[in-house]
Amino acid sequence: MDKVDAGTRTEIEQLVFEHSWLMDHGHADQTWELFTEDAVSEGPMGTMVGRQAIKEWGARRVTIAGGLVRHVFGGMRLAWVDSVLCGTIYYLAFRDSSPDPLVPASMGEFQDEYAQVDGRWLIRKRTVVPILGTDNAAAHAQRIAGASHV
Amino acid sequence: MDKVDAGTRTEIEQLVFEHSWLMDHGHADQTWELFTEDAVSEGPMGTMVGRQAIKEWGARRVTIAGGLVRHVFGGMRLAWVDSVLCGTIYYLAFRDSSPDPLVPASMGEFQDEYAQVDGRWLIRKRTVVPILGTDNAAAHAQRIAGASHV
């Protein structure tokens, strides 16, 4: 397996943590800058195709009171798969809306593909895969989606 | 946003994990070496101004049976803010004194500022911000503070 060098791993770490920090601190409207033009995002929140769709989702997301959340990371596996830099990032989602907020609402994986654009690594594909607490993840996604009808 | 390069991110990771490893393994009296002379530490444990104050706190801390603790990290966001290297580190504090020790006593953020002294990165400011389990964090801080009166 080809090596992932220090410069690349550092950039991906910065990219991935920046995304979650923005999401967790009320800046969902800025996350689109971390995706490629043709990026695809899939998961409990639905499917978004293209940076513009992610931008629109983020602009709406910041207007919704989704409750306090922190995406705690638990390890990042990076590997080259057919010349594509792929990542698996474990996460725990802590929400103050949980019965016990100190027990994660869900545990899962971000299954990512990255691409370099103008020398900068961006997310080209993210699939959010809840593994434990999938019902909680689905219920939360529905609350956020439902809020759009207000 | 300016890049955080691999060398810098690595040094901060080493710095931050070293601090927690020392705290978690009974070496609180050695953590002062990781702070600048003018460092400020704030949080549930109170405010400490200057490396000397942190040194004195650590010297006392190792004499107190505070129970088993592990500061589990969950992601580190580094960013340059007005030419200062800032970090947000998510943590889960597991304590054997908790009703269920496998549920974190608290979840929060270390909000850090770093400075380079003689070519070495050190902590210049650390603000410990419990986000979930704040009552547990406060109660633990009181037990530690109260222990000083023995």
Place this chain on the structure above:
Amino acid sequence: MDKVDAGTRTEIEQLVFEHSWLMDHGHADQTWELFTEDAVSEGPMGTMVGRQAIKEWGARRVTIAGGLVRHVFGGMRLAWVDSVLCGTIYYLAFRDSSPDPLVPASMGEFQDEYAQVDGRWLIRKRTVVPILGTDNAAAHAQRIAGASHV
């Protein structure tokens, strides 16, 4: 203390996460490639001496339905100790066999030693040390060991 440079830390991160990713995704039979010939692995699962023993364990392990597991990492402290690169990695083991799968079955440390072979870092010694939930870790190890008698 000698510095751990970016290239080295990156390689160890890649090594350690690769190991857990393989374990968590049904590829225990491939983990032996990440160990030195003379590697020793100790912990609740027993002691394995040599890469061959680790290979045999892995080959058997993939035939056992051990349930879903994710080894969530919570920080990696690397340090040179007497010219040996040592690591302490915090982990949370989430299992779908737990009464509440969103509460980790155990929390502990991988206490590692690494060695460079042909320019590539490998695990020379791993000691798995459960710290919280030790009963759960022991019970799981017994289930896995017992399964070999089928």
